[in-house]
Each structure stands twice: as structure tokens, then as C-alpha cells.
Amino acid sequence: MKFYRSHILVGINETSLLAGVENFIVALRAELAKHNLQEEINILETGPLGFFGRGICLSVYPENVSYQDVKAEDIPELVEEHFLKGRPVTRLMLDATGKFTPKLNYQNRIVLRNSGIIDPESIDEYIGAGGYEAWEKALVRMQPMEIVSEVRKSGLQGRGGAGFPTGVKWSFTAPIDAPQKYVVVNADEGEPGTFKDRLIMEGDPHQLLEGVMICARAVGASKAWIYIRGEYKLCIERLQKAIDQCREYGIIGKNIFDSGFDLDIAIKIGAGAYVCGEETALIESLEGNRGNPRWKPPFPGVEGLWKCPTVVNNVETLANVPFIIKEGADAFRAHGTQDSTGTKVYTILGDVAHPGLCEVDMGTTLRTIINDYAGGMKKGFRFKAALVGGAAGVFLPERMLDVNMDYASLKHYAAVLGSGAILVMNEHQSIVDMLWSILRFFRHESCGKCAPCRNGCQQLYRLITKIKKGEGTMEDVDLMVTISETMFSTSFCALGQSPVMVIRSAVEYFKDEFIAITKK
Amino acid sequence: MYKEICTKYTPDKDNLICILHEIQDSHPQHYISEEAVQTVAEYLDLPPNHIYGVLTFYTMYSTKPRGKNIIRLCESPPCYIKGSENILRKLRELLGVKTGETTKDGVFTLELCACLGVCGNAPVMMVNNDVYGDLTEERVEEIIARIRRGNQ
Numbered sequence: 001m002k003f004y005r006s007h008i009l010v011g012i013n014e015t016s017l018l019a020g021v022e023n024f025i026v027a028l029r030a031e032l033a034k035h036n037l038q039e040e041i042n043i044l045e046t047g048p049l050g051f052f053g054r055g056i057c058l059s060v061y062p063e064n065v066s067y068q069d070v071k072a073e074d075i076p077e078l079v080e081e082h083f084l085k086g087r088p089v090t091r092l093m094l095d096a097t098g099k100f101t102p103k104l105n106y107q108n109r110i111v112l113r114n115s116g117i118i119d120p121e122s123i124d125e126y127i128g129a130g131g132y133e134a135w136e137k138a139l140v141r142m143q144p145m146e147i148v149s150e151v152r153k154s155g156l157q158g159r160g161g162a163g164f165p166t167g168v169k170w171s172f173t174a175p176i177d178a179p180q181k182y183v184v185v186n187a188d189e190g191e192p193g194t195f196k197d198r199l200i201m202e203g204d205p206h207q208l209l210e211g212v213m214i215c216a217r218a219v220g221a222s223k224a225w226i227y228i229r230g231e232y233k234l235c236i237e238r239l240q241k242a243i244d245q246c247r248e249y250g251i252i253g254k255n256i257f258d259s260g261f262d263l264d265i266a267i268k269i270g271a272g273a274y275v276c277g278e279e280t281a282l283i284e285s286l287e288g289n290r291g292n293p294r295w296k297p298p299f300p301g302v303e304g305l306w307k308c309p310t311v312v313n314n315v316e317t318l319a320n321v322p323f324i325i326k327e328g329a330d331a332f333r334a335h336g337t338q339d340s341t342g343t344k345v346y347t348i349l350g351d352v353a354h355p356g357l358c359e360v361d362m363g364t365t366l367r368t369i370i371n372d373y374a375g376g377m378k379k380g381f382r383f384k385a386a387l388v389g390g391a392a393g394v395f396l397p398e399r400m401l402d403v404n405m406d407y408a409s410l411k412h413y414a415a416v417l418g419s420g421a422i423l424v425m426n427e428h429q430s431i432v433d434m435l436w437s438i439l440r441f442f443r444h445e446s447c448g449k450c451a452p453c454r455n456g457c458q459q460l461y462r463l464i465t466k467i468k469k470g471e472g473t474m475e476d477v478d479l480m481v482t483i484s485e486t487m488f489s490t491s492f493c494a495l496g497q498s499p500v501m502v503i504r505s506a507v508e509y510f511k512d513e514f515i516a517i518t519k520k
Numbered sequence: 521m522y523k524e525i526c527t528k529y530t531p532d533k534d535n536l537i538c539i540l541h542e543i544q545d546s547h548p549q550h551y552i553s554e555e556a557v558q559t560v561a562e563y564l565d566l567p568p569n570h571i572y573g574v575l576t577f578y579t580m581y582s583t584k585p586r587g588k589n590i591i592r593l594c595e596s597p598p599c600y601i602k603g604s605e606n607i608l609r610k611l612r613e614l615l616g617v618k619t620g621e622t623t624k625d626g627v628f629t630l631e632l633c634a635c636l637g638v639c640g641n642a643p644v645m646m647v648n649n650d651v652y653g654d655l656t657e658e659r660v661e662e663i664i665a666r667i668r669r670g671n672q
Binding site: 014015018054189190191192193194195198229230231232233268269270271272273274285286287288289290291347349350355356387390391421423425429433434437438440441444445447 | 532533534535536537538540541564570573574577578579580581595596597598600601633634635636637638639640641642646649650651652653654
């Protein structure tokens with residue numbers, strides 16, 4: 001193995017590709033060679049770096065210096081100053097004062113432990129980082145029911161939204177005697193403000209595949225589908241490459257590792273429908289239908305894709321599984337709280353100093369996430385609210401900043417944990433305006449199957465538009481709450497049951513704003 | 521032409537969404553015509569109304585001819601709060617069209633869409649397969665001008 005003095009990690013993602021990162025790397029390599037540094041400084045093309053800078057972003061180790069918006073013309077200065085003379089270029093740093101470096105917290109990561117470190121397009125690097133050891137263990141040294149009970153013991157809960165215990169879900173499907181069973185990965189991420197699954201897939205596609213394999217083995221499925229949204233081009237490309245590499249290495253296919261177990265994994269591309277994040281709607285879509293949700297029961301675990309028992313899991317959920325199998329349930333339980341085990345991946349957006357991506361233990365407070373990982377509020381802005389969980393989320397006011405982010409502490413708001421989206425709003429932004437945008441979204445995305453959601457979303461949008469214009473009354477506000485409560489108790493699927501949380505939290509915590517605007 | 525695309529896939533209903541994607545991508549006007557619906561229906565042995573139902577359910581498909589470049593501006597809350605409405609106004613002004621319309625020269629179609637999952641760089645739009653983030657009115661002007669030049 002070769003050793004280098006410094007490593008330059010270059011984040012390859014949608015943003016940097018657009019900024020011409022490919023040519024940039026060629027130029028950077030040439031410049032390093034010009035100074036005869038190619039044996040000392042290594043360039044690594046990798047996934048998300050943990051912060052969302054503009055343009056091309058770099059992280060340099062072991063110095064832990066992060067640069068953003070680096071352009072081709074900055075290369076000579078960067079190489080000469082930083083890599084030759086050892087003086088980081090302050091003007092290009094993520095925080096131009098040089099004071100803040102995002103807390104990357106690698107030692108506490110599970111899902112993102114390789115993200116931003118290894119080359120996501122290389123199976124060898126994944127294996128070098130201990131990848132596929134869990135798969136080998138699960139396939140050769142464990143019985144399917146042992147895998148299920150280990151996952152059950154870990155306390156892992158679904159990271160898609162509902163927070164259903166993963167091991168329990170698997171235990172419904174595993175014992176069923178059926179000629180064909182399926183595993184379906186829900187990668188149809190569509191919750192506004194949410195893109196942790198995209199970053200997980202872009203940063204470490206093999207870890208997701210390993211999770212899929214272990215799940216397939218546990219429940220006895222010989223075919224797995226990854227249902228991914230059509231817009232995630234880079235993810236699709238990287239996952240396909242990863243699947244091809246696995247086939248080539250004999251990690252999937254027929255009679256894997258002489259175990260007698262067969263598995264094939266394939267990608268299916270969605271076509272743009274928020275409701276397809278609901279597992280039964282997703283199955284309908286996979287079968288080539290409109291994405292209308294199905295009646296439950298029977299649950300997909302018993303009767304899912306083409307009426308076969310099907311386990312549907314979110315990307316982040318499955319990405320946790322290799323760690324649990326390799327290190328054991330207790331190692332997983334060492335993270336998080338008694339009721340909410342493990343870690344959670346969040347994306348922090350809005351008026352914070354450094355929007356970014358982080359993975360923290362369950363139960364970490366919102367304040368810690370915002371201050372330690374995102375550098376606090378942007379200069380000159382005051383915190384007003386955080387919209388946690390996207391459109392199907394809740395507004396949390398300042399006095400809720402110290403709430404622990406776990407299923408037990410958030411209680412009836414627990415569903416918002418799944419998406420991991422934290423959108424920070426400043427004191428000049430209007431909750432009413434934001435709520436209008438959210439309800440417009442629901443009105444557009446309601447699939448139209450059931451009346452409460454179809455008509456309810458329309459009426460909610462009508463009321464909030466009236467309120468936003470200053471023509472509403474407090475009775476209209478109350479009516480919105482009543483309608484959304486009715487939708488909660490009568491809608492067919494989670495989509496129609498969602499608006500109640502965001503409306504109730506807006507009205508409860510920011511009542512003054514509604515009073516002010518209805519008095520106009 | 522449509523038949524050729526169909527036969528790349530086995531005649532199973534679950535291939536419908538992929539077939540429709542490919543038909544739409546291969547059409548210079550990025551849409552799925554009635555003729556295409558008929559061909560797919562015959563190939564998969566499904567009633568045309570099933571195809572039409574699927575086609576109109578998903579936002580990525582169009583039943584109407586569209587421009588050479590499709591602009592999809594995100595209108596979801598994270599982009600909205602970062603001023604996507606101003607970007608929309610600017611785009612309408614630059615292109616001289618309303619939302620959902622195509623420019624007279626057939627170069628652009630302006631559409632709105634839901635969250636594209638690039639919220640770290642809000643406001644965001646996609647032009648065909650490329651994502652453009654951190655949009656400002658000036659940047660939008662540049663992007664449109666660049667694509668226009670490329671199309672001449």
C-alpha cells in the first residue's frame with residue numbers, strides 16, 4: 001500500500017459535475033505533477049463530503065481543511081500555497097474566517113462511514129474497507145432466522161418514516177413457504193427537502209447492496225428490486241455499476257459462495273409521483289400500474305409484488321444492516337437511546353451557516369445538530385423555526401430546540417424523523433407562506449384514489465390561499481385543523497394522513513402569525 | 521419505431537414504465553403520442569386506457585408535444601422559500617411563455633416540478649438531464665442564453 005502526505009477528497013455529485021469537476025481533476029493532477037508532488041499528494045474522487053458548498057468542493061486530510069467553489073484558475077495558487085508551502089488558502093475555505101470546520105464525526109458513523117472516504121465506484125475499495133464481510137457471514141455462517149433475530153435484537157426501526165421495527169417486518173415474511181419472495185428497496189425519495197438516500201447511494205452504493213443481500217437471505221427472496229426515482233441519474237449510474245461489479249465477482253448470481261443461494265438485484269426507475277413512496281403504491285408502480293395505494297391487510301410482507309411475499313425497506317434502513325450483522329446487535333445498540341437505537345442521517349438546509357449532511361446518534365438534540373454540524377445560524381439571522389421532516393413534517397419553534405430527536409421524545413410527531421430533513425427558517429420568513437407552499441404540494445401530489453385526501457387537499461389549499469391573501473378569518477384556520485384531522489382518520493394511506501401534523505404544529509406554535517394575518 | 525423500442529423488453533406489464541420512458545426520450549418532441557400508446561397497448565396486450573392511465577398519472581410523462589429542452593423548475597417548499605417564484609417570473613419573461621407552454625421556436629418548454637432532491641443548492645431546476653442549482657435571476661439568464669447559443 002502506498003502512503004501519502006495528504007489526501008485531497010473531491011466530492012463528485014450533481015453540483016460538482018455541473019461545475020466541470022472532471023476537467024478540474026485533470027488540471028489539478030497536472031499542476032501537482034508540475035511541482036513533483038504526485039507521489040506525496042493523493043487525489044480521491046468520492047461521494048458527498050458532508051457539507052453542501054457551492055461548485056467544486058474539496059476536503060484535505062489530515063489537515064481537515066474544506067474548500068468550496070474552487071475553480072480551475074485557483075489551482076496554481078492552491079497547489080503552491082497549500083500543498084507546497086503548507087498554508088491553506090483562506091479565501092477559498094468553506095468558512096472564509098477559517099474558524100469553522102464541519103464536525104464530521106466519522107468514528108460515530110454507521111451508514112455514512114465510507115462516504116466521502118472511498119471511491120464509490122470501486123468494489124475493491126469497498127471490500128478493502130471491510131465490505132461484504134457481513135454478507136459472507138450472513139450467507140455462510142448464519143441461519144436465516146438468526147439474521148432476523150439479530151436485526152430484531154438491534155432494535156433497528158424503518159428509516160423511511162413510519163419507524164416500524166425492521167426485524168419484526170422481516171419476521172412476517174421469513175417463515176412463509178412460498179415459491180417466490182421479493183425484496184424491494186424504496187429509493188423513491190420525494191419528500192421535499194429530503195435527499196439523504198440520494199447521498200447514501202451516491203456515496204456508498206455497495207453498502208446498500210450488501211444490506212439488500214442480507215435482507216434477501218434472511219427472508220428467502222431470490223430477487224430484489226431497487227425502485228429509484230428517474231431524476232437520480234448519478235445514483236442509478238453508480239448502483240448499476242455496483243450491481244455489475246457484484247455479478248462479476250460472484251457476490252450475487254447463482255449458488256453464491258457455494259451456499260446454494262441465488263440472488264439477483266435489478267433497478268426499476270420511477271416516473272415522478274410522491275405517493276409511490278408509500279409501499280403499496282410503490283408495488284403497484286413496479287407492476288406497471290398507476291401508483292395508487294392498496295388496501296392493507298394483506299400487508300406486502302404476506303402478499304406484495306405479484307401477490308408474492310415482499311419486504312419493502314427504505315435505503316437508509318438497509319444501509320444499517322451490514323453493520324448490525326458484522327459487529328452485532330449490541331454494537332448497534334451502543335448508539336442512540338433505549339427506544340430508538342442506532343444513528344440517523346440528517347440533511348440540514350436553510351439559513352444555517354453551513355448547510356450539510358450529518359449522521360448522529362438517535363436522541364441528539366436539534367440544537368446540537370444545528371450548532372455543531374451546521375455552524376449555527378447564518379450571520380445576521382435569528383432562528384424562528386425548523387421544518388423537520390419535509391412537507392409531511394412539523395414546525396418546531398425555538399423552545400423545542402432542546403428536544404431529543406428520537407421516536408419516544410417526539411411521540412406523535414415521531415413520523416417526521418424518517419425523512420431526516422431539517423429546514424431552518426429565519427425570523428423574516430412567514431410560517432403562513434411556508435404552509436401555503438406545503439399545502440400546494442399536497443394538493444398536487446394527492447393521487448385521487450380516496451375522497452378525503454382528494455377533496456381535503458383541495459379545500460386545505462383553498463383555505464390557506466385565502467388566509468395568505470389576508471382575506472381569511474380564525475374560523476378558516478380552525479376549519480383547516482378540522483379538515484386535516486378528518487383526513488387523518490379517514491384517508492386511505494399516509495399521504496392524506498400527513499397534513500394534520502404540519503398544520504397543527506403551525507397553528508399551535510405560531511398562532512400569533514395566523515391572528516395577525518387574519519386581522520388585516 | 522415504437523415497435524422497435526417495445527421489443528427490447530419482454531412483453532410484461534411491469535416493463536410499461538421503462539418502455540414509456542424510452543419512447544418519450546427518443547422522440548424529438550419528448551412526448552408520447554396516441555400512436556405510441558396504441559403500439560404499446562398491442563405489444564403488452566393491455567387496453568389502451570390502461571396505458572393512458574399510467575401515462576397521465578406520472579409527472580415525468582407528457583401527452584403533448586414539447587420543446588427541444590425541457591426546463592423543470594422545482595416549486596417545493598425548500599426552493600419556494602429560497603425564491604423560486606422570482607426565478608419562475610424571470611423564466612416566463614425570458615421565454616415569453618406561461619408555465620406548461622413551449623416557446624414559438626420550439627427550443628424550450630417551461631414546467632414546474634416537485635422536489636428534485638438537490639435542496640442543498642435551492643432554488644434548483646433541471647434542463648433535460650442536467651441540474652442547475654443556486655439559481656439567481658442573472659444565472660438563469662446566462663443558462664438560457666448558453667443553451668440558446670448551443671441550439672443555433
